[in-house]
Amino acid sequence: MTANIAFIGAGNMASAIFQGLVSNGYPADHVWVTDPSAEKLAPYAAQGLRTTTDNDSAIQACEVVVLAVKPQVMKTVVETHQAAIQQAKPLLISVAAGIDADSLELWAGGDLPIVRCMPNTPALVGTGASGLFANPRVSSAQRDLTEAIMGAVGITLWVENEAQIDAVTAVSGSGPAYYFLFMEAMAKAGEQLGLAPDVALKLTLQTALGAARMATESDQAPSQLRANVTSPKGTTEQAILSFQRQGLDKVVQTAMEACRDRAQTLSEELCKRS
Incomplete structure (x- = not known):
């Protein structure tokens, strides 16, 4: 039925x-x-x-x-x-x-x-x-x-x-916005490096799509996929090292904790048992 x-x-x-x-x-x-x-x-x-x-x-x-x-x-x-x-x-x-x-x-x-x-x-x-x-x-x-x-x-x-x-909210519920923000930053950086705005944006979006497909269709962890394209002393390594020096992991962790905390606060506000 x-x-x-x-x-x-x-x-x-x-x-x-x-x-x-x-x-x-x-x-x-x-x-x-x-x-x-x-x-x-x-x-x-x-x-x-x-x-x-x-x-x-x-x-x-x-x-x-x-x-x-x-x-x-x-x-x-x-x-x-x-x-x-x-x-x-x-x-x-x-x-x-x-x-x-x-x-x-x-x-x-x-x-x-x-x-x-x-x-x-x-x-x-x-x-x-x-x-x-x-x-x-x-x-x-x-x-x-x-x-x-x-x-x-x-x-x-x-x-x-x-x-x-609340953790799901921090990871996937709000998660698309994090990727959109990163796309914005990448496209803007591409423009500052001399690319036309439409070229920078199209390259950014297709790269995001390709990376997501590789990650979802591969049996390798994202950390290994990253390592696969990060040659020692190569161009990608320099970008990764820059992210790491600026504490990308900590920035992401702090942001997602803030999202979770706000989800908890909203629940308290919306679910008062009066």
Whole structure:
């Protein structure tokens, strides 16, 4: 039996996930999408998805509910639809940052299987990375279903405890921005070395793509791949030594700790049990 899946919210991340599902062969008529704007939903209805502005009707029709609203309004949305959630008892999957499973369960009325998911923006192009945490009420079959849903837009990895979701945020949730920043710096440096802006940017982007493909398709660790292209007394070695002298490892570590710490603070702010 194919599960009915409701997406509460039709923003970019939700759209990436449900369109990825359908593109991979999931039956469109088993996917519900809700949004306050009927106009926004119209293109999805044209693709055969079930659409509605009524969250309760979607929740009651589905075995899985993906909560894809902004973290700041999650409490209001879940509490507003608590009765429908309790009636349906679906698997709840949250893709909102900073909202812990206990708070979601409290707002939803309790006794529910809940998965927290930390996706990232490359999901928009089918190359996402999602960290997953399940509360004890999530069954093995529901874990498999979660993997199938999030696997439609990239890889999925389970973490052992919920606190590790903050580490996932630091590594992959916010990680794309780190690479974009490095690309900016490389392209700008290329210009300063005399390349035309478009040439510097294209070389930077293709190099990033090539390095990522080599790393993902190789059975060698990134450290070994780096060593393979770093000849003693060669040009690459000089760049690597410069990075090391300026403490690149420490800069990255400090930045990712700051990201994790902010994720923890946001969770405290958003999940006050008042």
